[in-house]
Structures are given as structure tokens and as C-alpha cells.
Amino acid sequence: MAADKPTIRWGIIATGLIASWFAADISIPRPDAKANHIIQAIGSSSYDKGKKFAETHVPGKSPTIGTYEEVFANPEVDIVYIGTPHAFHKQNCLDAIKHGKHVLCEKAFALNAAEAREVFEAAAEKGVFVMEAMWTRFFPLVKSLQHLLHTDKVIGEVKRVFCDFGLQQDIPALPAGSRLKDPALGAGSLLDIGIYSLTWGLLGLGQQTEMPKIVASQHLVDGVDVASAVIVSFPQGQQGILTSTTFAKTPRSFCRIEGTKGAVVVEGFVASAPASYAVHLDGDEEPKKYEFERIGKGFYWEADAVAVDIAAGRKQSEVMPWAETIRVLSILDEVRRQGGARFPMEG
Ligand SMILES: NC(=O)c1ccc[n+]([C@@H]2O[C@H](COP(=O)([O-])OP(=O)(O)OC[C@H]3O[C@@H](n4cnc5c(N)ncnc54)[C@H](OP(=O)(O)O)[C@@H]3O)[C@@H](O)[C@H]2O)c1
Numbered sequence: 001m002a003a004d005k006p007t008i009r010w011g012i013i014a015t016g017l018i019a020s021w022f023a024a025d026i027s028i029p030r031p032d033a034k035a036n037h038i039i040q041a042i043g044s045s046s047y048d049k050g051k052k053f054a055e056t057h058v059p060g061k062s063p064t065i066g067t068y069e070e071v072f073a074n075p076e077v078d079i080v081y082i083g084t085p086h087a088f089h090k091q092n093c094l095d096a097i098k099h100g101k102h103v104l105c106e107k108a109f110a111l112n113a114a115e116a117r118e119v120f121e122a123a124a125e126k127g128v129f130v131m132e133a134m135w136t137r138f139f140p141l142v143k144s145l146q147h148l149l150h151t152d153k154v155i156g157e158v159k160r161v162f163c164d165f166g167l168q169q170d171i172p173a174l175p176a177g178s179r180l181k182d183p184a185l186g187a188g189s190l191l192d193i194g195i196y197s198l199t200w201g202l203l204g205l206g207q208q209t210e211m212p213k214i215v216a217s218q219h220l221v222d223g224v225d226v227a228s229a230v231i232v233s234f235p236q237g238q239q240g241i242l243t244s245t246t247f248a249k250t251p252r253s254f255c256r257i258e259g260t261k262g263a264v265v266v267e268g269f270v271a272s273a274p275a276s277y278a279v280h281l282d283g284d285e286e287p288k289k290y291e292f293e294r295i296g297k298g299f300y301w302e303a304d305a306v307a308v309d310i311a312a313g314r315k316q317s318e319v320m321p322w323a324e325t326i327r328v329l330s331i332l333d334e335v336r337r338q339g340g341a342r343f344p345m346e347g
Contacts, residue, residue, distance in 0.1 A: 006311035007036040008303075011077035011101070013043035013068045013092060015053035018106055019083035022133075023057040025299035033300065035307030039063045040078075043071035068092065072099040079129070079310065082106055085179035086186025087343065090115040093130065097122045102129040104306050108191040111343050113329040120322045129310050131302075131317045132325045134199060138301035141274045141292040142203065145264065150206050154279060155259030161204035161240045162258075165193040165271040166250040171226055180246075181224060184344050188225040190218070190332055194244030196271040198331060201232055201240025202324075204257040208234055209323065214331060218339025225341040232331065273298060 001007065010026070012019050026037040041064040044050035050065035064074060071077060072095050079102035082092045090110045096103050097119070109132035110116040123130040136142060148154045167189075171181055179185040180192065202208070212232035219227040227245040255266040255274075262281040268274040275294075278287040309317055316322050336342065 001036045005033065005035050006307045007038065008307040008310065009038045009040040009076055009078045011041040011043060011071035011074055011080045012039060012083065013071055013080060014083040015042065015044045015049045016083055020053065020057045021297055022081060022083065022299045025296040026303045027058060028296045028300065030295070030300060034304035037303055037307070040076050041066065041071045041074050043068040068095070072096050072101060078102060079104060079306065086111055086191050087184060087345070090119055093119040094122055097126050097128055097130070100126060100128060102310055104131050104133050106133045108195050108329065108332065109325045110329060111186050112333050112346065113326050116326050116329050123315065127315065129306070129315050131306060131320050133302060134320050135299050135302040136196060136199060136272050136274070137203070137319050138305055139274060139298055140301070141277065144290065145266070145277055146203060148279070149204065149257065149264070155257070155264060155281070156261035158205055158257055158259045159238055160258040161201045161255065163197040163200040163240070163255040163271060164243045164250045165197045165254065166245040166248045167193060168249045169246040171221060171224060171246055183223045186343060188341050189244040189246050190225050190228040190335060190341060194228045194230070194242070195328065195332065197242035197244050198230065198328060200255045200271060201242045204255070205234060205238045205240055209327070210234070211327065211330060214334045216335040216338040218335070218341055220340055223341070225339060228335060228339060230335050
């Protein structure tokens with residue numbers, strides 16, 4: 001373990017899909033890692049699930065297995081990673097914060113902006129670090145692209161961003177308790193994958209912190225949105241046309257960013273994990289393509305950044321600050337107000 005890097009001890013709560021990806025990814029040995037990651041504890045609704053999770057995804061280590069509450073109370077845990085369904089994020093965050101733990105909580109950070117504000121108020125009072133795990137923002141590709149678009153202005157002034165995140169999922173065929181089907185768990189394409197399309201829209205259009213004008217439409221099945229289409233418009237005329245669906249899979253070219261001198265097309269298997277982008281300058285015969293390698297899935301980039309922030313005493317990330325989480329959720333709130341998707345606990 002490198003002594004010149006911060007070491008951070010994680011407590012992981014939930015043993016679902018994303019928690020398994022996160023645990024496996026931060027365990028990958030990387031020569032360029034910015035931090036040492038120790039998986040200290042696993043919290044689960046079932047001891048057996050926790051044990052199996054540890055054996056499968058944290059092999060050769062012996063994290064403590066227990067309940068969520070035991071993870072929150074564990075003095076050897078520095079930070080809690082929350083991988084539960086959306087509807088539980090607020091309470092899981094509040095419980096971790098109450099015990100003085102730092103928090104990295106999966107996207108969507110909460111069901112709505114009001115819940116997120118409640119968590120950030122508690123974090124500010126307790127003086128702990130909290131961040132939404134919007135991992136895509138930490139990809140080197142995204143940093144490189146932001147520099148190309150907004151510092152070097154290679155395609156001139158960015159005017160429009162089209163982004164789609166579609167995953168073909170037969171929602172009606174899923175079991176009743178699935179987080180993708182049950183509105184009480186925060187189901188719907190918008191919070192699950194539409195949040196990435198929105199993220200690309202906001203990043204592609206620039207560093208605006210203001211709220212855009214929003215026009216949205218959703219198609220609901222049993223109260224769950226299976227298609228959401230959003231237009232965000234900013235005062236200088238920039239527009240994001242941002243969509244998500246569980247009807248169909250988006251092809252590899254999931255995002256197009258248009259400027260006054262050309263366009264950039266971003267590709268990847270899904271919009272959450274970009275792999276390359278191509279710059280098409282007006283007048284050029286061929287686009288210039290930039291490819292980005294990664295081992296594993298890439299969750300270690302956000303994990304490294306969190307560890308470095310915490311070691312430096314910061315309470316928020318500059319890449320995914322609290323105000324940005326609130327802005328994103330406020331936009332999603334307005335999309336659902338116009339589109340009709342409601343969560344039962346919102347009344
Ligand atoms: N960043 C990404 O690329 C990415 C990808 C997928 C999902 N996510 C996000 O990660 C979160 C979880 O998604 P997932 O796909 O990992 O979900 P999942 O596979 O269904 O796992 C969710 C886990 O939460 C725990 N849980 C607690 N109460 C639950 C309840 N009432 N119903 C179901 N599960 C419950 C369970 O773990 P225990 O029984 O062990 O407590 C369960 O295994 C969501 O916020 C989602 O948006 C992010």
C-alpha cells in the first residue's frame with residue numbers, strides 16, 4: 001500500500017449490482033491510483049448475502065459483515081458508500097451522517113431536490129463530506145472533452161447537445177419488488193438513466209449554474225416512466241435535447257455536441273461510460289477521434305477523487321458539488337411535474 005497516498009476505509013451498504021461493480025473496481029490494483037482503498041465493512045439486509053458478496057467481490061479480504069446500522073456505527077469505517085434503491089438514499093445518508101461518517105451516495109442522490117437539501121443540511125451541521133456518485137463526471141474522457149469544448153473552444157460556441165440513454169428492459173415482466181418497476185423504490189427511466197442524458201447536456205453546454213427553461217414529456221406505464229424527453233434551454237439560446245427510455249437500446253453514438261465551428265460525437269456502450277469522442281470540424285474531410293482506455297469499469301476515478309478531497313479536509317467535491325446535485329434534481333422534479341411521474345411518498 002503506497003504510503004504517499006491517502007488511505008480511506010469504506011463501508012458498503014447494499015449488495016446489489018452497483019455495489020458489486022463499485023467494490024470490484026476499487027479493489028483493482030492500479031499504478032496511477034491516487035488513493036488506497038480498503039473495504040472495511042459490508043452492510044446488508046441479510047448476513048448470508050453480505051458474506052457471499054464479500055467472498056465474490058472482495059476476495060482474499062475479510063471485511064466485517066453486518067447490518068446497515070452496524071456499518072454506520074463501525075469506528076473503523078471512514079466513509080459509507082450507498083448502493084440502495086433511490087427511495088432509501090435520503091434515510092441511508094442521514095443515518096450515516098448521524099454517526100459522523102462521510103458519504104458517497106449513488107445517483108440519483110435522492111428522489112427530489114427537497115430530500116437532497118435535507119441531507120446536505122445535516123452534512124453541513126455534522127461537518128462531513130458528502131457527494132452524489134455521478135461517476136461519469138470523473139472520467140478522464142469527460143475532463144478532456146470539457147477542456148476541448150469550453151477552454152480551447154475547438155468547435156466554437158457550443159449551441160446544442162443531443163443525448164440519449166436507452167436500455168431495453170421489459171419493465172412489466174420484472175418482479176413486483178424490482179427497483180426498476182416499483183414507484184415506491186423510485187423507479188423510472190428518468191432517475192435511473194435520464195439523469196446521465198441531463199448530465200451530458202449540462203456538461204456539454206458549459207458551466208452554467210443557472211436553472212434552464214424546461215419542456216418535458218414522459219410516457220408512463222403503471223405510473224413508471226418508460227420514456228422521458230426533456231429540452232433544457234439557457235438564456236443565450238443553448239439547448240439540450242435529452243432523452244431516456246427503457247423501450248430500446250441507444251446505439252454507441254449516444255451524444256452529439258454542436259458548436260459554431262463543428263461538432264463532437266461521443267461514443268460508448270452506454271452514456272454512463274463513454275469510451276471515445278470524435279471531433280468533426282466544419283470543412284474537414286475526416287473527424288479526429290480520441291480513444292480512452294480503462295481497466296474495469298471506472299468507478300475508481302470518483303473513489304480516488306473522494307479520498308483526495310477528504311484527506312484535504314474538503315466537505316464537497318468541486319466536480320460534483322452539492323449545488324449541482326440540487327440543480328440536477330430540481331430539473332428532474334420539473335420534468336416529472338410536467339411529465340406526470342410521481343413517487344407515492346411525495347403525496
Ligand atoms: N453508477 C451506475 O452506473 C449505476 C448502475 C446501476 C445502478 N446504479 C444506482 O445504484 C442504486 C442501486 O441500483 P442497483 O442496480 O444496484 O439495484 P439492485 O441490484 O436492485 O440492488 C439494490 C440493493 O439495495 C438493497 N435494498 C435495500 N432495501 C431494498 C428494497 N426494498 N428493495 C430492493 N433492494 C433493497 C439490497 O441489498 P441488501 O439486501 O444487501 O441490503 C439490494 O441488493 C440506484 O441508485 C441506481 O440508480 C448506478
